[in-house]
Amino acid sequence: MIQKELCKIISQTEIATNIYELTVSAQLTREIVAPGQFVHLRVASGGDPLLRRPISICSYDRNKLQFTMIYRKEGHGTSLLTKMVAGMEIDILGPLGNGFPIEEVSSGETALLVGGGIGVPPLYELSNQLAANGVHVIHVLGFQTRAASFYEDKFLENGETYVATVDGTYGSKGFVTDIIKDIQFDCLYTCGPTSMLQAIAKQYPDEKVFLSLEERMGCGIGACFACVCKQTDDPTGVSYKKVCSDGPVFRAGEVLI
Amino acid sequence: MSRLNIELPGLTLKNPIMPASGCFGFGKEYSQFYDLSTLGAIMIKATTVEPRFGNPTPRVAETNAGMLNAIGLQNPGLQKVMGEELPWLAQYDVPIIANVAGSVEEDYITVAKEISQAPNVHALELNISCPNVKTGGIAFGTIPEVARQLTKKVKAISAVPVYVKLSPNVTNIVEMAKAVEEGGADGLTMINTLIGMRLDIKTGKPILANRTGGLSGPAIKPVAIRMIYEVSQAVNIPIIGMGGIQTAADVLEFFYAGASAVAVGTANFVDPFVCPTIIEELPNMLETLGFEHISECQGRSWKKHEQFAYHRA
Numbered sequence: 001m002i003q004k005e006l007c008k009i010i011s012q013t014e015i016a017t018n019i020y021e022l023t024v025s026a027q028l029t030r031e032i033v034a035p036g037q038f039v040h041l042r043v044a045s046g047g048d049p050l051l052r053r054p055i056s057i058c059s060y061d062r063n064k065l066q067f068t069m070i071y072r073k074e075g076h077g078t079s080l081l082t083k084m085v086a087g088m089e090i091d092i093l094g095p096l097g098n099g100f101p102i103e104e105v106s107s108g109e110t111a112l113l114v115g116g117g118i119g120v121p122p123l124y125e126l127s128n129q130l131a132a133n134g135v136h137v138i139h140v141l142g143f144q145t146r147a148a149s150f151y152e153d154k155f156l157e158n159g160e161t162y163v164a165t166v167d168g169t170y171g172s173k174g175f176v177t178d179i180i181k182d183i184q185f186d187c188l189y190t191c192g193p194t195s196m197l198q199a200i201a202k203q204y205p206d207e208k209v210f211l212s213l214e215e216r217m218g219c220g221i222g223a224c225f226a227c228v229c230k231q232t233d234d235p236t237g238v239s240y241k242k243v244c245s246d247g248p249v250f251r252a253g254e255v256l257i
Numbered sequence: 258m259s260r261l262n263i264e265l266p267g268l269t270l271k272n273p274i275m276p277a278s279g280c281f282g283f284g285k286e287y288s289q290f291y292d293l294s295t296l297g298a299i300m301i302k303a304t305t306v307e308p309r310f311g312n313p314t315p316r317v318a319e320t321n322a323g324m325l326n327a328i329g330l331q332n333p334g335l336q337k338v339m340g341e342e343l344p345w346l347a348q349y350d351v352p353i354i355a356n357v358a359g360s361v362e363e364d365y366i367t368v369a370k371e372i373s374q375a376p377n378v379h380a381l382e383l384n385i386s387c388p389n390v391k392t393g394g395i396a397f398g399t400i401p402e403v404a405r406q407l408t409k410k411v412k413a414i415s416a417v418p419v420y421v422k423l424s425p426n427v428t429n430i431v432e433m434a435k436a437v438e439e440g441g442a443d444g445l446t447m448i449n450t451l452i453g454m455r456l457d458i459k460t461g462k463p464i465l466a467n468r469t470g471g472l473s474g475p476a477i478k479p480v481a482i483r484m485i486y487e488v489s490q491a492v493n494i495p496i497i498g499m500g501g502i503q504t505a506a507d508v509l510e511f512f513y514a515g516a517s518a519v520a521v522g523t524a525n526f527v528d529p530f531v532c533p534t535i536i537e538e539l540p541n542m543l544e545t546l547g548f549e550h551i552s553e554c555q556g557r558s559w560k561k562h563e564q565f566a567y568h569r570a
Contacts, residue, residue, distance in 0.1 A: 002289060004530065042527065047322035047475045050527060093529070216315045218324065219526040223286040224279075225302075225331045226317040230310070238308040240331070245286070 002096060002221065003028040006089045010066060012082070017147040018073040019118070020082055021058070026092060029065045032057060034099030035125035036191070036212055036249050039069070040220040041081065042091035049077040052093060054217050054244070056191075058121035059128065070121035070150070096220050097248050100126050100210055105187040107134030112185035113155075114176050114200060116142040116192025122212060124151060126189055131158040138162075140179050142192065146170035177203065194257060201252040209252035215243040222246075230256045260540045260550050263297070263518055265495050266443035267380040267418035268352055270297040270518060273551060274508065274536050277499050277522035278303055278356035278382060278422075279328065283342040284349075290529045294350040295536060300446075300520055301342065303358040303384050306367050308334035313466040318455045323474030323501070324523060325453050327467035330358050330387055335368050343375045352379035354420065357411070358387060365397075365411055373416040380417050383408065383442075386424030386449035387471075398424040398449075401436035408440030418443035420497060423488075425480055426452050434488040445488065446497040446520065448481045474523040475501040482514045489515020490559055503531065505538040509546070512554035 007024040015021045028039075040052035053071075060067035073082050084090060099122075105111045111130050113123045120141050130137050137159035143149040146169035155161040162179050163171030172179060176192075177199045190200050191212035201209060218224035222245030231239040232253055241247060241255050261272035276287070278300040284293050293299065311331030318325045332338070338355075346353055355372045359365040369381055385398035385407060397407050404421070412419050421437040423430060425448040434445055450471025455464045463469070481500025489496055498516030502508060503524045511519045524531040539551065548554060 004290075004528070049319055050322055050324060050474050050523070051317075051319055052527065216317050218317045218326065219286070219529075221286045221289075221529065223282040224317070224326070224526055225282075225311065225328045226326065227314065228311070228316075228331065229314070236308070238310045238334075240310060 001031050002094060003031060004091070004093045007092045009084055009086050009088050009090060011086050012084060014082070015070070016150040019070060019148060019150050020073060021068060021070050022081070022084075023066055023068040024090065024092065025066050027065060028092065028094055029060050029062055029067050032060050032062075032067065032095045034102065035129055036099030036122045037095040037097050038122075038248065039092050039094030040096060040217075042093075043077050043080045045091075049080075051218060052220060053077045053081065054096070054220055056122040056212075057095065057125065059125045070118070072118045093220065097244055098246070100189050100212070100249050102126065102129050102133065104208060104210070105130065105135050108136070109186040110136040110138060110184065112138050112140065112180060112183055112188045114140045114142075114180055114188065114190040114192070114196075116176060116196045117144065117148070119190070119192030119196075119212065119214075120151060122191050123189065124154060127155055127158045138183055138185065140164070140176045140183070142166070142176035142196070143170070175199075197257055201257065204252070210249055211252055211257065212249045213243050213247050213255075213257060217244050220244045232256055260543050260548070261297075261536070263552065265497075265517060268298060268354070268518075270352070272297040272536050272539070273518035274532055274539075275300055275354070275497075275518065275520050276525055276532055277520035278354075278384070280522040280525045283338070284346055287525070287529055291533050292349070293346070295533050296351050297518065297536075298352045298354055298379070299346065300354045300356055300382055301338070301346070302332055303330045303356040303387065304332050304335055304338045304368055304372060305330060305358050306335050306364050308332065308337065315464055315466055316470075318464040318470065320453065320455060320472065320474075320476060323472050323476030325455060325465060325470035325472055326450070327465045327470035329467065335371060339371060339375060343372075343377060347377045353377045354380045354382050356382045356384050356422070358384040362407060362410065365407060366414055369411045369419075370414045378417060380443070381411070381415055381419045382446050383411055383419055383421045386422050386426075398422075398433070399427050401432050404433060405436040405440035408437045408442050412441035420444040420446050422449055423447040424449045425477075425484060430484045431487050431491045434492050438492045438494055442494060444495045444497065445492070446499065447488065448477070448484055448500045451477055451480065473501070475503055477501050478507065478510075482510060485511065485514040485516050486558055489556055502535075503527075505535050505542045508535060508539060509542065509554055512551060513557040515556045515559065517552075517555055
């Protein structure tokens with residue numbers, strides 16, 4: 001059930017260049033059911049910016065009733081968000097959307113988690129839960145540059161982790177799609193730039209692949225029809241899915257990306 | 258005693274607050290937050306004869322104190338709205354105002370004729386002002402004579418009162434309002450969005466795939482207030498006001514301008530509870546300001562004091 005709650009900030013830290021880790025204390029943590037769900041943050045009580053910011057949940061702790069988000073300082077809204085400090089309250093709507101299906105891979109099988117940039121965070125909770133289920137987890141994380149990379153050490157605790165940077169300042173130079181070519185897996189989960197998702201979906205037309213999509217959103221709850229995408233199997237031309245409430249995670253091939 | 262009940266053509270409203278069309282879907286998403294029977298009415302998403310996918314994405318772009326949208330009247334089509342959406346809404350004790358859209362005159366007539374027969378549809382909102390579709394929509398909303406003719410034809414076949422939604426993207430809004438009043442409109446709803454545009458700072462290209470979109474949110478409130486102020490003095494039919502309402506104080510401002518009820522649009526996206534919150538806060542605000550009933554606020558910006566005395570007597 002979606003809640004709207006004023007949540008107290010526990011901590012906020014810049015963990016890489018323009019990348020912030022924000023942890024809040026929230027009753028709505030009880031409602032989170034899967035990794036890959038997101039929340040909608042209201043960063044200003046006035047009208048600028050007016051709309052909420054969709055931010056994915058990076059990890060959550062039901063016992064402590066806390067969850068952590070990682071976001072990139074990008075525009076006006078996220079810049080305001082970086083100014084918030086521990087003890088302040090923030091208006092959060094969530095949890096929203098449907099996360100990654102962890103039951104698609106069983107104990108002893110291999111899951112490949114591929115993240116690009118600010119698409120990496122939701123894969124962390126997924127990695128934790130898969131590892132706890134006895135799944136062999138392999139991570140491939142792509143960043144623009146070394147200074148923008150984060151969480152490699154945390155992912156390493158759950159399994160093999162490969163990093164690629166576009167400029168070659170860390171890990172292998174290039175894209176995640178180059179690294180994953182040689183890796184065998186039973187199920188692939190990915191989140192990142194649309195071009196990366198398209199390349200991965202194309203590379204594995206017959207494998208079990210789950211993609212988390214990003215789209216400009218209005219309401220985040222399925223009412224405004226801003227974030228729709230077309231269904232692949234659509235003889236009528238009018239079938240659609242909403243990224244916010246039907247997604248953001250879809251099986252590759254389900255919708256056009 | 259309620260301070261908020263309002264009677265309008267076809268509509269007995271327990272309060273004058275309703276979500277605006279296009280900002281509330283067909284109600285399902287918001288029903289998880291509160292009892293929809295709390296609302297004065299619901300303006301459902303525009304319905305066309307056939308299902309529509311709408312425009313490509315990106316469909317929204319933010320602006321200072323507002324947002325641009327170019328959804329493009331995405332909706333499941335008349336049959337599905339009649340067969341699924343309206344029957345689902347019938348579980349709530351709330352009158353529905355059905356927003357009717359189309360590309361050509363026949364489309365409007367087909368939708369209006371059928372949807373006005375639905376038991377919970379108490380009024381129609383004739384959408385002659387959507388800025389985001391290439392044909393129809395706004396063409397009907399910018400030429401007074403065309404608007405008058407369409408209103409007349411829809412009025413002739415509708416089983417319920419017809420409200421016409423006016424576009425602010427005209428030179429003379431009073432002329433448009435008078436034209437649809439002549440055409441037999443039972444009321445007006447105003448304003449629809451203002452056409453706007455945003456460009457991406459990196460690429461220099463429009464952010465919206467549709468290039469232009471409709472501006473909504475608090476940024477357009479002063480425009481709405483001005484237009485309602487002008488129109489309400491020039492016509493004898495009631496106005497449901499909309500355009501950037503976020504608070505109970507905003508609602509009173511719309512009433513002062515000349516509205517008899519209001520719709521809340523974009524604010525639902527920011528705060529899903531905005532409508533019930535306003536409904537809860539309004540009586541206290543009226544009490545504080547010394548009004549016994551919200552209708553006393555209507556047209557206060559231009560009515561003479563004698564008129565108030567007359568109304569109270």
